[in-house]
Amino acid sequence: MGVVHSMYTETFPPKSKFSTKDIPDLSGKVIIVTGANTGIGKETAKALLEHNAKVYIAARSSEKATKAIQELKTATGKEALYLKLDLADLKSVKAAVEEFSTKEKELHVLFNNAGVMIPPIEQLTAQGYDLQFGTNVIGHFYFTKLLIPLLVAGAKSSPDGKARVVNTSSSGSLFTKTIRFDALRDTAARKKAGTQEMYFQSKLGNVLFANELAKRYGDQGIVSTSLNPGNIRTDLQRNAGKFLMFFLELTLWDAPYGALTQLWAGTSPEGANLNGKYLIPWARIGTGNKAGNDPKLQGDLWKWLEEQTENI
Template structure:
Protein backbone atom coordinates (compact mmCIF):
# COMPACT_ATOMS: atom_id res chain seq x y z
CA UNK A 1 0.00 0.00 0.00
CA UNK A 2 1.32 3.45 -0.93
CA UNK A 3 2.43 5.70 1.90
CA UNK A 4 0.21 8.75 2.48
CA UNK A 5 2.01 11.98 1.59
CA UNK A 6 0.30 13.77 4.48
CA UNK A 7 -0.49 17.47 4.71
CA UNK A 8 2.84 18.74 3.38
CA UNK A 9 1.91 18.95 -0.34
CA UNK A 10 -1.33 20.70 0.62
CA UNK A 11 0.65 23.34 2.51
CA UNK A 12 3.32 23.76 -0.18
CA UNK A 13 0.81 24.05 -3.02
CA UNK A 14 -1.10 26.64 -1.00
CA UNK A 15 1.78 29.05 -1.58
CA UNK A 16 2.84 28.58 -5.21
CA UNK A 17 5.46 30.68 -7.01
CA UNK A 18 4.46 33.55 -9.26
CA UNK A 19 2.58 32.24 -12.33
CA UNK A 20 4.36 32.09 -15.67
CA UNK A 21 1.16 31.41 -17.60
CA UNK A 22 -1.42 34.11 -18.38
CA UNK A 23 -4.73 33.71 -20.26
CA UNK A 24 -3.47 36.14 -22.89
CA UNK A 25 -1.21 33.31 -24.07
CA UNK A 26 -4.18 31.10 -25.03
CA UNK A 27 -4.29 30.47 -28.80
CA UNK A 28 -7.35 31.46 -30.79
CA UNK A 29 -10.12 28.84 -30.42
CA UNK A 30 -12.35 29.86 -33.28
CA UNK A 31 -14.33 26.83 -34.44
CA UNK A 32 -13.77 24.86 -31.24
CA UNK A 33 -16.59 23.76 -28.95
CA UNK A 34 -16.17 23.84 -25.18
CA UNK A 35 -18.38 22.61 -22.32
CA UNK A 36 -17.84 23.83 -18.76
CA UNK A 37 -19.71 22.20 -15.88
CA UNK A 38 -20.53 24.61 -13.08
CA UNK A 39 -19.93 27.47 -15.50
CA UNK A 40 -22.25 29.92 -13.77
CA UNK A 41 -19.88 30.89 -10.94
CA UNK A 42 -16.34 30.82 -9.58
CA UNK A 43 -13.61 29.12 -11.58
CA UNK A 44 -16.18 27.78 -14.04
CA UNK A 45 -17.39 31.29 -14.84
CA UNK A 46 -13.83 32.50 -15.36
CA UNK A 47 -13.18 29.52 -17.63
CA UNK A 48 -16.23 30.37 -19.74
CA UNK A 49 -15.13 34.01 -19.90
CA UNK A 50 -11.63 33.26 -21.14
CA UNK A 51 -12.81 30.69 -23.66
CA UNK A 52 -15.36 33.14 -25.05
CA UNK A 53 -12.69 35.83 -25.24
CA UNK A 54 -10.63 33.42 -27.32
CA UNK A 55 -13.52 32.79 -29.72
CA UNK A 56 -14.64 29.31 -28.63
CA UNK A 57 -18.28 28.26 -28.73
CA UNK A 58 -19.03 27.73 -25.04
CA UNK A 59 -21.72 25.63 -23.38
CA UNK A 60 -22.28 26.69 -19.79
CA UNK A 61 -23.64 23.68 -17.90
CA UNK A 62 -25.42 24.37 -14.61
CA UNK A 63 -28.36 23.25 -12.48
CA UNK A 64 -30.20 26.58 -12.22
CA UNK A 65 -31.55 28.24 -15.39
CA UNK A 66 -31.88 31.52 -13.49
CA UNK A 67 -28.24 31.53 -12.34
CA UNK A 68 -27.07 30.38 -15.75
CA UNK A 69 -29.01 33.12 -17.52
CA UNK A 70 -27.53 35.73 -15.17
CA UNK A 71 -24.03 34.39 -15.81
CA UNK A 72 -24.56 34.35 -19.58
CA UNK A 73 -25.78 37.94 -19.48
CA UNK A 74 -22.75 38.98 -17.46
CA UNK A 75 -20.41 37.13 -19.82
CA UNK A 76 -21.99 38.96 -22.76
CA UNK A 77 -21.20 42.28 -21.10
CA UNK A 78 -17.61 41.23 -20.31
CA UNK A 79 -16.75 39.52 -23.59
CA UNK A 80 -19.28 40.58 -26.19
CA UNK A 81 -19.89 36.85 -26.81
CA UNK A 82 -22.87 34.66 -25.97
CA UNK A 83 -22.55 31.49 -23.93
CA UNK A 84 -25.10 28.68 -24.36
CA UNK A 85 -26.96 27.22 -21.39
CA UNK A 86 -27.01 23.45 -20.92
CA UNK A 87 -29.14 22.26 -18.01
CA UNK A 88 -27.16 19.77 -15.94
CA UNK A 89 -27.45 18.45 -12.39
CA UNK A 90 -24.50 16.12 -11.80
CA UNK A 91 -26.30 14.78 -8.74
CA UNK A 92 -28.94 13.20 -10.97
CA UNK A 93 -28.03 10.50 -13.47
CA UNK A 94 -31.25 11.24 -15.36
CA UNK A 95 -30.16 14.88 -15.68
CA UNK A 96 -26.71 13.85 -16.94
CA UNK A 97 -28.31 11.62 -19.56
CA UNK A 98 -30.69 14.38 -20.62
CA UNK A 99 -27.87 16.93 -20.81
CA UNK A 100 -25.82 14.68 -23.09
CA UNK A 101 -28.84 14.11 -25.33
CA UNK A 102 -29.47 17.85 -25.49
CA UNK A 103 -25.84 18.49 -26.40
CA UNK A 104 -25.96 15.93 -29.22
CA UNK A 105 -29.14 17.51 -30.57
CA UNK A 106 -27.03 20.61 -31.27
CA UNK A 107 -23.45 19.41 -31.77
CA UNK A 108 -21.53 16.41 -33.05
CA UNK A 109 -18.11 17.46 -31.74
CA UNK A 110 -16.67 18.60 -28.41
CA UNK A 111 -13.10 19.84 -28.29
CA UNK A 112 -12.71 20.58 -24.57
CA UNK A 113 -14.71 19.25 -21.63
CA UNK A 114 -14.01 21.06 -18.36
CA UNK A 115 -15.27 18.81 -15.52
CA UNK A 116 -15.28 21.72 -13.11
CA UNK A 117 -18.50 21.74 -11.06
CA UNK A 118 -18.37 20.86 -7.40
CA UNK A 119 -19.88 20.99 -3.95
CA UNK A 120 -17.86 21.19 -0.73
CA UNK A 121 -18.70 19.79 2.73
CA UNK A 122 -22.51 20.06 2.51
CA UNK A 123 -24.58 18.56 5.35
CA UNK A 124 -23.68 14.87 5.52
CA UNK A 125 -27.29 13.76 5.19
CA UNK A 126 -27.54 15.18 1.66
CA UNK A 127 -27.51 12.59 -1.13
CA UNK A 128 -27.82 12.60 -4.89
CA UNK A 129 -31.13 11.82 -6.54
CA UNK A 130 -29.88 8.25 -6.98
CA UNK A 131 -28.90 8.02 -3.27
CA UNK A 132 -25.13 8.25 -3.62
CA UNK A 133 -23.04 10.44 -1.38
CA UNK A 134 -23.61 13.95 -2.72
CA UNK A 135 -19.94 14.85 -3.05
CA UNK A 136 -18.86 11.55 -4.61
CA UNK A 137 -21.95 11.42 -6.80
CA UNK A 138 -21.41 14.94 -8.09
CA UNK A 139 -17.64 14.97 -8.50
CA UNK A 140 -16.93 11.40 -9.56
CA UNK A 141 -20.01 9.48 -10.71
CA UNK A 142 -21.72 12.46 -12.36
CA UNK A 143 -18.63 13.59 -14.22
CA UNK A 144 -17.73 10.01 -15.17
CA UNK A 145 -21.18 9.47 -16.70
CA UNK A 146 -21.05 12.82 -18.48
CA UNK A 147 -17.57 12.17 -19.90
CA UNK A 148 -18.46 8.70 -21.12
CA UNK A 149 -21.73 9.97 -22.61
CA UNK A 150 -19.90 12.73 -24.49
CA UNK A 151 -16.95 10.59 -25.54
CA UNK A 152 -18.31 10.12 -29.11
CA UNK A 153 -18.28 13.93 -29.51
CA UNK A 154 -14.77 14.17 -28.07
CA UNK A 155 -13.52 11.46 -30.43
CA UNK A 156 -15.22 13.17 -33.36
CA UNK A 157 -13.40 16.39 -32.45
CA UNK A 158 -10.07 14.53 -32.51
CA UNK A 159 -10.62 13.73 -36.17
CA UNK A 160 -11.15 17.38 -37.16
CA UNK A 161 -8.94 19.20 -34.63
CA UNK A 162 -5.80 20.84 -36.06
CA UNK A 163 -3.64 19.25 -33.34
CA UNK A 164 -5.38 15.85 -33.52
CA UNK A 165 -6.60 15.91 -29.91
CA UNK A 166 -9.59 16.63 -27.70
CA UNK A 167 -9.22 17.34 -23.99
CA UNK A 168 -10.92 16.39 -20.73
CA UNK A 169 -9.85 18.64 -17.85
CA UNK A 170 -10.98 17.59 -14.37
CA UNK A 171 -10.83 19.93 -11.39
CA UNK A 172 -9.56 18.00 -8.40
CA UNK A 173 -7.99 19.63 -5.32
CA UNK A 174 -5.10 19.57 -2.91
CA UNK A 175 -7.49 17.36 -0.92
CA UNK A 176 -6.40 14.54 -3.26
CA UNK A 177 -3.57 13.89 -0.76
CA UNK A 178 -5.75 13.66 2.34
CA UNK A 179 -7.92 10.61 1.73
CA UNK A 180 -8.13 7.31 -0.15
CA UNK A 181 -11.13 5.54 -1.66
CA UNK A 182 -13.59 3.80 0.67
CA UNK A 183 -15.97 1.98 -1.64
CA UNK A 184 -18.41 1.22 1.17
CA UNK A 185 -19.06 4.99 1.58
CA UNK A 186 -20.07 5.81 -1.99
CA UNK A 187 -23.68 4.90 -1.21
CA UNK A 188 -25.55 5.93 1.92
CA UNK A 189 -25.03 3.93 5.08
CA UNK A 190 -23.38 4.02 8.51
CA UNK A 191 -19.83 3.87 7.07
CA UNK A 192 -20.50 6.97 4.99
CA UNK A 193 -21.87 8.88 7.96
CA UNK A 194 -18.93 7.77 10.08
CA UNK A 195 -16.39 8.99 7.53
CA UNK A 196 -17.80 12.52 7.75
CA UNK A 197 -18.32 15.30 5.25
CA UNK A 198 -14.73 16.60 5.11
CA UNK A 199 -13.25 13.16 4.44
CA UNK A 200 -16.02 12.47 1.92
CA UNK A 201 -14.99 15.61 0.06
CA UNK A 202 -11.31 14.61 0.13
CA UNK A 203 -12.20 11.13 -1.11
CA UNK A 204 -14.21 12.50 -4.02
CA UNK A 205 -11.35 14.73 -5.16
CA UNK A 206 -9.01 11.75 -4.91
CA UNK A 207 -11.47 9.87 -7.11
CA UNK A 208 -11.37 12.68 -9.68
CA UNK A 209 -7.62 12.19 -10.13
CA UNK A 210 -7.95 8.40 -10.31
CA UNK A 211 -10.58 8.53 -13.06
CA UNK A 212 -8.85 11.30 -15.02
CA UNK A 213 -5.81 9.06 -15.26
CA UNK A 214 -7.95 6.11 -16.33
CA UNK A 215 -9.53 8.20 -19.10
CA UNK A 216 -6.01 8.98 -20.35
CA UNK A 217 -5.05 5.29 -20.29
CA UNK A 218 -8.20 4.12 -22.05
CA UNK A 219 -8.54 6.83 -24.69
CA UNK A 220 -5.07 8.34 -25.03
CA UNK A 221 -4.21 6.31 -28.11
CA UNK A 222 -7.35 7.73 -29.75
CA UNK A 223 -6.30 11.35 -29.22
CA UNK A 224 -7.97 12.13 -25.90
CA UNK A 225 -5.85 14.13 -23.44
CA UNK A 226 -7.14 13.83 -19.86
CA UNK A 227 -5.61 15.94 -17.09
CA UNK A 228 -6.62 16.49 -13.46
CA UNK A 229 -5.44 19.39 -11.36
CA UNK A 230 -5.35 21.31 -8.12
CA UNK A 231 -6.57 24.88 -8.83
CA UNK A 232 -5.33 26.02 -5.35
CA UNK A 233 -7.42 27.37 -2.49
CA UNK A 234 -9.65 29.91 -4.19
CA UNK A 235 -12.29 32.34 -2.93
CA UNK A 236 -15.54 31.08 -4.51
CA UNK A 237 -19.07 30.09 -3.51
CA UNK A 238 -17.72 26.57 -2.97
CA UNK A 239 -17.04 27.51 0.66
CA UNK A 240 -20.67 28.45 1.33
CA UNK A 241 -21.13 25.53 3.73
CA UNK A 242 -18.16 26.56 5.91
CA UNK A 243 -18.81 28.11 9.32
CA UNK A 244 -18.47 31.91 9.06
CA UNK A 245 -15.44 32.11 11.35
CA UNK A 246 -13.59 29.38 9.42
CA UNK A 247 -14.28 31.13 6.14
CA UNK A 248 -13.08 34.44 7.57
CA UNK A 249 -9.79 32.91 8.69
CA UNK A 250 -9.25 31.11 5.37
CA UNK A 251 -9.96 34.29 3.43
CA UNK A 252 -7.43 36.22 5.49
CA UNK A 253 -4.67 33.62 5.29
CA UNK A 254 -5.06 31.26 2.35
CA UNK A 255 -7.82 31.95 -0.18
CA UNK A 256 -6.76 33.52 -3.47
CA UNK A 257 -8.70 35.43 -6.15
CA UNK A 258 -10.61 33.38 -8.71
CA UNK A 259 -8.52 34.90 -11.51
CA UNK A 260 -5.61 32.81 -10.18
CA UNK A 261 -7.70 29.70 -9.65
CA UNK A 262 -8.62 29.47 -13.32
CA UNK A 263 -5.02 29.49 -14.56
CA UNK A 264 -4.16 25.82 -14.19
CA UNK A 265 -7.25 24.44 -15.87
CA UNK A 266 -7.05 26.97 -18.72
CA UNK A 267 -3.46 25.88 -19.31
CA UNK A 268 -4.51 22.22 -19.27
CA UNK A 269 -7.38 22.81 -21.65
CA UNK A 270 -5.81 25.13 -24.19
CA UNK A 271 -2.03 25.23 -24.33
CA UNK A 272 0.03 23.10 -26.73
CA UNK A 273 2.48 22.18 -23.94
CA UNK A 274 -0.30 20.45 -22.00
CA UNK A 275 -0.59 17.80 -24.70
CA UNK A 276 2.51 16.29 -23.07
CA UNK A 277 0.70 15.84 -19.74
CA UNK A 278 -1.88 13.19 -20.58
CA UNK A 279 -2.85 11.35 -17.38
CA UNK A 280 -0.90 13.77 -15.20
CA UNK A 281 -1.82 16.01 -12.26
CA UNK A 282 -1.12 19.75 -12.47
CA UNK A 283 -0.58 22.04 -9.49
CA UNK A 284 -0.73 25.84 -9.09
CA UNK A 285 -0.04 27.68 -11.22
CA UNK A 286 -0.01 25.47 -14.35
CA UNK A 287 2.90 23.28 -13.20
CA UNK A 288 3.37 19.53 -13.40
CA UNK A 289 2.89 17.83 -10.04
CA UNK A 290 2.11 14.43 -8.55
CA UNK A 291 -1.17 13.35 -6.99
CA UNK A 292 -1.50 10.84 -4.13
CA UNK A 293 0.51 7.70 -5.00
CA UNK A 294 -2.63 5.54 -5.09
CA UNK A 295 -3.97 7.65 -7.99
CA UNK A 296 -1.37 5.88 -10.15
CA UNK A 297 -2.33 2.38 -9.00
CA UNK A 298 -3.96 0.67 -11.98
CA UNK A 299 -5.63 -1.98 -9.85
CA UNK A 300 -7.44 0.69 -7.84
CA UNK A 301 -8.19 2.71 -10.96
CA UNK A 302 -9.70 -0.27 -12.74
CA UNK A 303 -11.74 -1.20 -9.70
CA UNK A 304 -13.20 2.32 -9.48
CA UNK A 305 -13.83 2.43 -13.24
CA UNK A 306 -15.65 -0.91 -13.12
CA UNK A 307 -17.71 0.24 -10.13
CA UNK A 308 -18.78 3.44 -11.88
CA UNK A 309 -19.44 1.69 -15.17
CA UNK A 310 -21.60 -0.86 -13.36
CA UNK A 311 -23.73 1.87 -11.78
CA UNK A 312 -24.18 3.60 -15.12
CA UNK A 313 -25.18 0.35 -16.84
CA UNK A 314 -27.64 -0.45 -14.05
CA UNK A 315 -29.19 3.00 -14.33
CA UNK A 316 -29.51 2.77 -18.10
CA UNK A 317 -31.02 -0.70 -17.85
CA UNK A 318 -33.71 0.71 -15.57
CA UNK A 319 -34.45 3.44 -18.15
CA UNK A 320 -34.94 1.04 -21.04
Protein backbone atom coordinates in the same frame (compact mmCIF):
# COMPACT_ATOMS: atom_id res chain seq x y z
CA MET B 1 6.53 14.95 4.78
CA GLY B 2 5.28 14.36 1.23
CA VAL B 3 1.76 15.63 1.97
CA VAL B 4 3.09 18.63 3.92
CA HIS B 5 5.45 19.56 1.08
CA SER B 6 2.73 19.13 -1.54
CA MET B 7 0.30 21.22 0.49
CA TYR B 8 2.84 24.02 0.86
CA THR B 9 3.80 24.13 -2.82
CA GLU B 10 0.15 24.01 -3.89
CA THR B 11 -1.03 26.61 -1.35
CA PHE B 12 1.78 29.09 -1.94
CA PRO B 13 2.69 28.72 -5.62
CA PRO B 14 5.27 30.81 -7.46
CA LYS B 15 4.08 33.48 -9.87
CA SER B 16 2.38 31.94 -12.90
CA LYS B 17 4.28 31.81 -16.17
CA PHE B 18 0.95 31.33 -17.97
CA SER B 19 -1.79 33.92 -18.31
CA THR B 20 -5.06 34.12 -20.20
CA LYS B 21 -3.23 36.27 -22.77
CA ASP B 22 -1.31 33.13 -23.76
CA ILE B 23 -4.47 31.28 -24.83
CA PRO B 24 -4.46 30.76 -28.60
CA ASP B 25 -7.39 31.65 -30.85
CA LEU B 26 -10.12 29.08 -30.19
CA SER B 27 -12.32 29.78 -33.21
CA GLY B 28 -14.13 26.58 -34.21
CA LYS B 29 -13.59 24.92 -30.84
CA VAL B 30 -16.66 23.56 -29.04
CA ILE B 31 -16.18 23.51 -25.28
CA ILE B 32 -18.32 22.52 -22.29
CA VAL B 33 -17.64 23.88 -18.80
CA THR B 34 -19.67 22.29 -16.01
CA GLY B 35 -20.60 24.62 -13.17
CA ALA B 36 -19.67 27.68 -15.21
CA ASN B 37 -22.43 29.86 -13.78
CA THR B 38 -20.13 30.88 -10.91
CA GLY B 39 -16.60 30.89 -9.50
CA ILE B 40 -13.72 29.20 -11.29
CA GLY B 41 -15.99 27.83 -14.00
CA LYS B 42 -17.32 31.27 -14.84
CA GLU B 43 -13.79 32.68 -15.05
CA THR B 44 -12.83 29.76 -17.29
CA ALA B 45 -15.79 30.41 -19.59
CA LYS B 46 -14.92 34.13 -19.72
CA ALA B 47 -11.38 33.45 -20.94
CA LEU B 48 -12.62 30.92 -23.50
CA LEU B 49 -15.18 33.37 -24.88
CA GLU B 50 -12.53 36.08 -25.09
CA HIS B 51 -10.60 33.76 -27.39
CA ASN B 52 -13.57 32.95 -29.66
CA ALA B 53 -14.56 29.48 -28.43
CA LYS B 54 -18.13 28.23 -28.64
CA VAL B 55 -18.84 27.69 -24.93
CA TYR B 56 -21.62 25.70 -23.32
CA ILE B 57 -22.32 26.48 -19.68
CA ALA B 58 -23.57 23.23 -18.16
CA ALA B 59 -25.40 23.94 -14.93
CA ARG B 60 -28.42 22.90 -12.91
CA SER B 61 -30.10 26.29 -12.49
CA SER B 62 -31.30 27.92 -15.70
CA GLU B 63 -31.85 31.16 -13.79
CA LYS B 64 -28.26 31.33 -12.52
CA ALA B 65 -26.86 30.22 -15.87
CA THR B 66 -28.87 32.84 -17.78
CA LYS B 67 -27.62 35.53 -15.40
CA ALA B 68 -24.02 34.34 -15.87
CA ILE B 69 -24.40 34.22 -19.66
CA GLN B 70 -25.61 37.82 -19.69
CA GLU B 71 -22.79 38.98 -17.42
CA LEU B 72 -20.24 37.18 -19.59
CA LYS B 73 -21.72 38.75 -22.73
CA THR B 74 -21.37 42.18 -21.14
CA ALA B 75 -17.77 41.44 -20.22
CA THR B 76 -16.65 39.77 -23.46
CA GLY B 77 -19.12 40.67 -26.18
CA LYS B 78 -19.59 36.93 -26.78
CA GLU B 79 -22.58 34.81 -25.81
CA ALA B 80 -22.25 31.39 -24.20
CA LEU B 81 -24.93 28.72 -24.56
CA TYR B 82 -26.83 27.02 -21.76
CA LEU B 83 -26.91 23.24 -21.29
CA LYS B 84 -29.17 22.04 -18.48
CA LEU B 85 -27.20 19.57 -16.35
CA ASP B 86 -27.79 18.32 -12.83
CA LEU B 87 -24.80 16.14 -11.96
CA ALA B 88 -26.61 14.88 -8.86
CA ASP B 89 -29.21 13.16 -11.07
CA LEU B 90 -27.91 10.63 -13.57
CA LYS B 91 -31.09 10.85 -15.64
CA SER B 92 -30.43 14.58 -16.03
CA VAL B 93 -26.87 13.79 -17.11
CA LYS B 94 -28.13 11.46 -19.82
CA ALA B 95 -30.70 14.01 -20.98
CA ALA B 96 -28.02 16.72 -21.14
CA VAL B 97 -25.84 14.63 -23.45
CA GLU B 98 -28.83 13.78 -25.63
CA GLU B 99 -29.66 17.49 -25.90
CA PHE B 100 -26.04 18.46 -26.63
CA SER B 101 -25.81 15.75 -29.31
CA THR B 102 -28.69 17.31 -31.24
CA LYS B 103 -26.69 20.54 -31.48
CA GLU B 104 -23.07 19.39 -31.90
CA LYS B 105 -21.27 16.46 -33.50
CA GLU B 106 -17.85 17.27 -32.05
CA LEU B 107 -16.54 18.29 -28.63
CA HIS B 108 -13.00 19.60 -28.36
CA VAL B 109 -12.61 20.35 -24.64
CA LEU B 110 -14.62 19.23 -21.62
CA PHE B 111 -13.96 21.01 -18.34
CA ASN B 112 -15.34 18.82 -15.55
CA ASN B 113 -15.25 21.81 -13.22
CA ALA B 114 -18.44 21.69 -11.12
CA GLY B 115 -18.27 20.53 -7.54
CA VAL B 116 -19.93 20.32 -4.15
CA MET B 117 -17.97 20.85 -0.94
CA ILE B 118 -18.90 19.79 2.62
CA PRO B 119 -22.71 19.98 2.46
CA PRO B 120 -24.76 18.54 5.34
CA ILE B 121 -24.08 14.79 5.55
CA GLU B 122 -27.80 14.06 5.10
CA GLN B 123 -27.80 15.31 1.51
CA LEU B 124 -27.86 12.63 -1.20
CA THR B 125 -28.10 12.51 -4.98
CA ALA B 126 -31.33 11.57 -6.79
CA GLN B 127 -30.06 7.99 -6.99
CA GLY B 128 -29.12 7.84 -3.29
CA TYR B 129 -25.36 8.40 -3.37
CA ASP B 130 -23.36 10.70 -1.13
CA LEU B 131 -23.99 14.14 -2.62
CA GLN B 132 -20.31 15.02 -2.95
CA PHE B 133 -19.11 11.76 -4.46
CA GLY B 134 -22.24 11.49 -6.58
CA THR B 135 -21.88 14.99 -8.01
CA ASN B 136 -18.11 15.35 -8.19
CA VAL B 137 -17.29 11.84 -9.42
CA ILE B 138 -20.25 9.71 -10.54
CA GLY B 139 -22.04 12.50 -12.39
CA HIS B 140 -18.89 13.64 -14.17
CA PHE B 141 -17.92 10.05 -15.01
CA TYR B 142 -21.27 9.38 -16.65
CA PHE B 143 -21.30 12.73 -18.44
CA THR B 144 -17.81 12.15 -19.82
CA LYS B 145 -18.44 8.55 -20.81
CA LEU B 146 -21.53 9.49 -22.82
CA LEU B 147 -19.57 12.28 -24.53
CA ILE B 148 -16.64 10.03 -25.57
CA PRO B 149 -17.84 9.63 -29.21
CA LEU B 150 -18.05 13.41 -29.61
CA LEU B 151 -14.65 13.88 -27.96
CA VAL B 152 -13.10 11.32 -30.33
CA ALA B 153 -14.68 13.17 -33.25
CA GLY B 154 -13.31 16.43 -31.84
CA ALA B 155 -9.82 14.94 -31.63
CA LYS B 156 -9.97 13.82 -35.25
CA SER B 157 -10.92 17.31 -36.42
CA SER B 158 -8.25 19.10 -34.37
CA PRO B 159 -4.91 20.04 -35.96
CA ASP B 160 -3.02 18.37 -33.10
CA GLY B 161 -5.25 15.28 -33.15
CA LYS B 162 -6.31 15.84 -29.54
CA ALA B 163 -9.44 16.51 -27.51
CA ARG B 164 -9.09 17.32 -23.83
CA VAL B 165 -10.90 16.41 -20.63
CA VAL B 166 -9.84 18.60 -17.71
CA ASN B 167 -10.93 17.31 -14.29
CA THR B 168 -10.97 19.77 -11.40
CA SER B 169 -9.87 18.08 -8.18
CA SER B 170 -8.34 19.93 -5.20
CA SER B 171 -5.68 19.69 -2.53
CA GLY B 172 -8.32 17.71 -0.62
CA SER B 173 -7.28 14.72 -2.72
CA LEU B 174 -4.07 14.56 -0.68
CA PHE B 175 -5.83 13.79 2.60
CA THR B 176 -7.22 10.30 2.05
CA LYS B 177 -5.53 7.02 1.14
CA THR B 178 -8.15 5.05 -0.76
CA ILE B 179 -11.77 5.00 -1.90
CA ARG B 180 -14.16 3.63 0.71
CA PHE B 181 -16.75 1.98 -1.48
CA ASP B 182 -18.85 1.11 1.59
CA ALA B 183 -19.34 4.82 2.31
CA LEU B 184 -20.52 6.04 -1.09
CA ARG B 185 -24.20 5.35 -0.47
CA ASP B 186 -26.30 6.27 2.58
CA THR B 187 -24.63 3.90 5.01
CA ALA B 188 -23.40 3.94 8.60
CA ALA B 189 -19.84 3.99 7.22
CA ARG B 190 -20.60 7.19 5.34
CA LYS B 191 -22.09 8.93 8.36
CA LYS B 192 -19.13 7.83 10.47
CA ALA B 193 -16.68 9.16 7.86
CA GLY B 194 -18.37 12.58 7.90
CA THR B 195 -18.81 15.23 5.26
CA GLN B 196 -15.18 16.42 5.17
CA GLU B 197 -13.82 12.91 4.58
CA MET B 198 -16.40 12.38 1.85
CA TYR B 199 -15.14 15.55 0.18
CA PHE B 200 -11.59 14.18 0.28
CA GLN B 201 -12.88 10.88 -1.14
CA SER B 202 -14.53 12.68 -4.04
CA LYS B 203 -11.43 14.71 -4.86
CA LEU B 204 -9.24 11.58 -4.90
CA GLY B 205 -11.95 10.04 -7.06
CA ASN B 206 -11.49 12.87 -9.58
CA VAL B 207 -7.77 12.05 -9.87
CA LEU B 208 -8.33 8.30 -10.17
CA PHE B 209 -10.98 8.75 -12.84
CA ALA B 210 -8.82 11.19 -14.81
CA ASN B 211 -5.87 8.79 -14.79
CA GLU B 212 -7.93 5.79 -15.84
CA LEU B 213 -9.56 7.82 -18.62
CA ALA B 214 -6.06 8.78 -19.80
CA LYS B 215 -5.06 5.13 -20.03
CA ARG B 216 -8.23 3.94 -21.73
CA TYR B 217 -8.66 6.66 -24.32
CA GLY B 218 -5.26 8.27 -24.81
CA ASP B 219 -4.72 6.25 -27.98
CA GLN B 220 -7.93 7.75 -29.40
CA GLY B 221 -6.66 11.29 -28.99
CA ILE B 222 -8.24 12.13 -25.64
CA VAL B 223 -5.93 13.97 -23.24
CA SER B 224 -7.16 13.60 -19.65
CA THR B 225 -5.73 15.61 -16.77
CA SER B 226 -6.63 16.29 -13.15
CA LEU B 227 -5.66 19.34 -11.17
CA ASN B 228 -5.76 21.37 -8.03
CA PRO B 229 -6.92 24.85 -9.10
CA GLY B 230 -5.57 26.39 -5.90
CA ASN B 231 -7.26 27.60 -2.75
CA ILE B 232 -9.80 29.88 -4.35
CA ARG B 233 -12.38 32.24 -2.85
CA THR B 234 -15.72 31.11 -4.33
CA ASP B 235 -19.17 30.13 -3.09
CA LEU B 236 -17.90 26.56 -2.90
CA GLN B 237 -17.06 27.37 0.72
CA ARG B 238 -20.63 28.38 1.54
CA ASN B 239 -21.06 25.36 3.85
CA ALA B 240 -17.81 25.93 5.76
CA GLY B 241 -18.24 27.10 9.34
CA LYS B 242 -16.86 30.38 10.67
CA PHE B 243 -13.91 28.67 12.38
CA LEU B 244 -12.80 26.88 9.20
CA MET B 245 -13.37 29.99 7.08
CA PHE B 246 -11.13 32.03 9.38
CA PHE B 247 -8.18 29.80 8.47
CA LEU B 248 -9.19 29.38 4.82
CA GLU B 249 -9.26 33.14 4.30
CA LEU B 250 -5.55 33.28 5.11
CA THR B 251 -4.75 31.22 2.02
CA LEU B 252 -7.50 32.04 -0.48
CA TRP B 253 -6.89 33.57 -3.91
CA ASP B 254 -9.41 35.31 -6.16
CA ALA B 255 -11.36 33.26 -8.72
CA PRO B 256 -9.38 34.31 -11.84
CA TYR B 257 -6.31 32.57 -10.40
CA GLY B 258 -8.30 29.36 -10.08
CA ALA B 259 -9.01 29.26 -13.79
CA LEU B 260 -5.35 29.49 -14.83
CA THR B 261 -4.27 25.87 -14.38
CA GLN B 262 -7.30 24.36 -16.07
CA LEU B 263 -7.11 26.85 -18.94
CA TRP B 264 -3.46 25.87 -19.40
CA ALA B 265 -4.45 22.21 -19.54
CA GLY B 266 -7.40 22.81 -21.84
CA THR B 267 -6.10 25.36 -24.33
CA SER B 268 -2.29 25.62 -24.45
CA PRO B 269 -0.10 23.78 -26.96
CA GLU B 270 1.70 22.16 -23.99
CA GLY B 271 -1.64 20.85 -22.74
CA ALA B 272 -1.75 18.37 -25.62
CA ASN B 273 1.15 16.51 -23.99
CA LEU B 274 -0.20 16.32 -20.44
CA ASN B 275 -2.22 13.10 -20.66
CA GLY B 276 -2.41 11.44 -17.24
CA LYS B 277 -0.73 14.33 -15.42
CA TYR B 278 -1.77 15.93 -12.13
CA LEU B 279 -1.45 19.70 -12.30
CA ILE B 280 -0.98 22.27 -9.54
CA PRO B 281 -1.14 26.08 -9.21
CA TRP B 282 -0.29 27.88 -11.28
CA ALA B 283 -0.06 25.90 -14.53
CA ARG B 284 2.57 23.41 -13.32
CA ILE B 285 2.93 19.63 -13.27
CA GLY B 286 2.75 18.19 -9.75
CA THR B 287 2.98 14.75 -8.14
CA GLY B 288 -0.29 14.44 -6.24
CA ASN B 289 -1.44 11.68 -3.93
CA LYS B 290 0.35 8.38 -4.68
CA ALA B 291 -3.02 6.65 -4.25
CA GLY B 292 -4.17 8.48 -7.38
CA ASN B 293 -1.52 6.59 -9.36
CA ASP B 294 -2.53 3.16 -8.06
CA PRO B 295 -3.56 1.22 -11.20
CA LYS B 296 -5.66 -1.27 -9.23
CA LEU B 297 -7.62 1.45 -7.45
CA GLN B 298 -8.10 3.28 -10.75
CA GLY B 299 -9.50 0.13 -12.34
CA ASP B 300 -11.65 -0.74 -9.33
CA LEU B 301 -13.23 2.71 -9.28
CA TRP B 302 -13.87 2.69 -13.03
CA LYS B 303 -15.54 -0.74 -12.80
CA TRP B 304 -17.68 0.43 -9.88
CA LEU B 305 -18.67 3.60 -11.73
CA GLU B 306 -19.69 1.60 -14.79
CA GLU B 307 -21.83 -0.66 -12.61
CA GLN B 308 -23.61 2.33 -11.05
CA THR B 309 -24.47 3.90 -14.40
CA GLU B 310 -25.17 0.93 -16.67
CA ASN B 311 -28.98 0.93 -16.31
CA ILE B 312 -29.78 4.65 -16.38
